[in-house]
Amino acid sequence: KLTRREVTLDPDTAHPNLVLSEDRKSVRFVEVGLRDVPDSPRRFTIYPCVLAAQGFTSGKHYWEVEVGDKTHWALGVCKDSVSRKGELTPLPEAGYWRVRLWNGDKYAATTTPFTPLTLRVKPKRVGVFLDYEAGKVAFYNVTDRSHIYTFTATFTEKVWPLFYPGIRAGRKNAAPLVIRSPTDWE
Structure with a gap:
């Protein structure tokens, strides 16, 4: 059973430059x-990201994030034990499964090396689907209802939705990332 998640952000994990x-x-x-x-031991101090207040150890979960016209962002999940204080390696082998946008038009899955992604339509809203038991994290362009990328992994601990609004690069990227109520897909 798929749970459409109304996730919220956890202030105790938020980097000091995030509001x-x-x-x-x-x-x-x-x-x-x-x-x-x-x-807080849970606060990120190097990577300017924030986690959801809801983490998962089982089940299928789906949430959506409005990215609007932002030029930099990253979304995905990370495992509970990632280093929140030290140098960042936001890759699957370190427990991060993310899709990111930078410079306004460069999309990639942050694999090793990065997997460049070509999106036909710039997403205004991105859906993230987690199937814990199947070890899948899938990303969808809600704007044109297309699939962006799927990671396959083996989860052995709690995983948390992750949100990176991008360090501010001009006015366009000053807009927030906004968690929205998930769309019903037919």
Whole structure:
């Protein structure tokens, strides 16, 4: 059974340069490091990302994120034990399964080496589907209802939805990533 997830963001994991909305559905990058954030072992201090408050150890889950006209972002999942403080290697072998956009038009699955992706239509909204038992993380372009990429992995611990709004590169990328209620696919 597929669970359409209303995921929310976990402020205790958010990098100090990320600002979450009050409803914990949107995240944006700010240049000036934040106010005194309490230190938490769960907080990312190098990679400016934030995790969902909901992590998964079983089942099929689907959530959607509005990326709008942003020029830089990354979405996906990471395993619970990733290093949140040290140097970042956001690759599958380190426990990250992500699709990213940079420079406005370069899409890739962050495999080793990166797998470049060609998207016919620029997605305004991206769907992420996790099948824990099958070890699949699939990404969909909700805008034209097309499949973007699927990772295959073996999950042995809790995995968390991950959101990276991109470090601010001009006004276009200042917009937040926004978690939206999932669309019903026919």
